[in-house]
Amino acid sequence: MVVRASNTSLGNVKNYHHMPQLKLTYFDHTGRAEPSRLIMAAASIPFEDERLTHEQFAALKPPLPLGQVPVLQVDGKTYSQSIAISRWVVPLGPVVVDTINDAVNAIVEVHWTEKDEAKKAEKNKKLTGETLPRIYGALDKLVRGTFVTGEALSFADTHVFDHFDSLVAYCVPDLKLHAYPKLAALIQGVKAHPKLASYLAARKKSDHGTTAMKAIPFELVPIFPIKGQSRTPEFLRMNPNGQIPVLQDGDFTLSEGNAILTYLAMKHDWTDLYPSDIKARAKVDECLHWHHTHTRLATTRVMTPVLRKVVGKASAQELAFAATKHKTMGKLLPIMETYLHDHAFLAQSSHYTLADIMCYCELDQIESLGVIDFSAFPNTTRWLRQMKSVPCHDEAHEALFAFMKRFNILPVPLEHR
Known part of the structure; x- marks a missing residue:
């Protein structure tokens, strides 16, 4: 690897008799267009920042040079390839340097x-x-x-x-x-x-992952089962089980969280999260099915009972679950340790998949709020730390933590742990 830099900087912008009209086109996340965006922002170079959905890219792709983005239009003339675009921007900056x-x-x-x-x-x-x-x-x-x-x-x-x-x-x-x-x-x-x-x-924080992470536009409709909103005639027509979440995609309705994730992954070709290889996909499915009777219990038998106990709304059964939370997690976490012993993520994968996203959502809440001490489980602790760094993590948690802060249950008081 060689990096060679000139002694010019972004502070020495040339004066042009004609400043070209620039339009940079890429997806609605960082990726290969971001260095050029940063260069032009730092040099105060005006440009149109066109950001595409994957559906828009599919329609735009045929006439593009090499059928790829990013592309830069300069007074209507199109340039492709991210490094070439960055180098074209250089004289406007002006800066010259090789990449990493x-x-x-x-x-x-x-x-x-x-x-x-x-x-x-x-x-x-x-x-x-x-x-x-x-x-x-x-x-x-x-x-x-x-x-x-x-x-x-x-x-x-x-x-x-x-x-x-x-x-x-x-x-x-x-x-x-x-x-x-x-x-x-x-x-x-x-x-x-x-x-x-x-x-x-x-800058919009979006890169990889589900809906928000994949920059897929969607409307989030809050439903509060505790208020009976999942038992209304309108909701029961969508899901007779009276449970959330429910996805409406045009005239198609789907319930069950794992089914929704796999549907979206197949529709939008998220092969990084749901591999196309049949064996790799089967391992993800294995974890998603395992989740129902294992990591899901972190919510139904630990988190929910503890929170309802905090606000004084727990039933007798929930109080019993809260009292046995360590026993519940004592059965689950050793299995997680084994799964994560030789692999960075679940499903024997070196990067996170739908399996990690689904299981993480159950465990993160009780780890973050101190309901359970994870220190005796180093593999699971490492995995939790890695998952906290995925794009859009904090955005996805905003509503949850706002709800908990509203009821003064962040963090969970020590006497209820």
């Missing part, structure tokens, strides 16, 4: 190109233990000051920042940046840059 594609290609090879799960796990060990430390160690030595070229923000810094902010955060969540102090300082410097701080603060 060695690390990008190494991560992509392991997490997306390799389909065999056993080989993927072996390659991931080499990736995190040898390849990335070598690349990042070399890159760390090239940083000359606050930024790559010194004290001025350059094209190099936007690429380095985006690499760690998006790809590494998603694929290598356990990476310890303290081993690369100059890179860690650079990332903080980019975040604090006066022209980028406002852009980053306003």
Whole structure:
């Protein structure tokens, strides 16, 4: 890997007799367009930031050069390929620097190109233990000051920042940046840059995952079963079981959380979450079925009874469940430890899938609120920490924590644990 930077910076923008009309087109998340967005934001270069849904991309794809995004339109002329686009933006910046594609290609090879799960796990060990430390160690030595070229923000810094902010955060969540102090300082410097701080603060946080994570537009309709809202005639026509969640997709209605997740994954081709390989998909399905009688109990027999006890609404059965919560989790967590002993995630996968998302939702709430002590289960604790770093995690939890804060049950009082 080689990074070469000129002594020019984003602070030295040229004056043009004609500022081109720029339109950058990509999906509604960070990815390969983000370095160019960062460059233009830092250099105060006006541009139209067109963000596509996957359905819009499918309609737009045929006439695109190479059938790919991102693309940059300059006064109506279209340029493709992310690196070429960044280099085109350079004279407007102006900055010149090579990228850290060695690390990008190494991560992509392991997490997306390799389909065999056993080989993927072996390659991931080499990736995190040898390849990335070598690349990042070399890159760390090239940083000359606050930024790559010194004290001025350059094209190099936007690429380095985006690499760690998006790809590494998603694929290598356990990476310890303290081993690369100059890179860690650079990332903080980019975040604090006066022209980028406002852009980053306003940036939509979406990348990978379900609905919000996949940037799929949807309407969330709150239903409160405790108020009888799931037993109304209108709701029972959607789901005679009187339970949530329920998905309405046009004239199609579907209930049961796991069924909804697999339906969305198959409809939108989320093969990173629900693999196309029949054996890998079967392992995800295995965990989703196991969830019903295992991790689901973390909610029905632990979290819900404890919370209802806190607010004085617990039934006799719920009080009994709350009293035996340690016994319930004592049966579940050793199984989780075994599942996670040789793999970073459930379903024998090196990256998270629908299985992890569903099981995590049950366990995270009791771990975050201190209902159960997980310290005796290191594999599960590591997995919980990794899942907290997935994109849109905090956004997905906002409503839950707002509800708990409203009733003053965050965290759960010690006497009720």
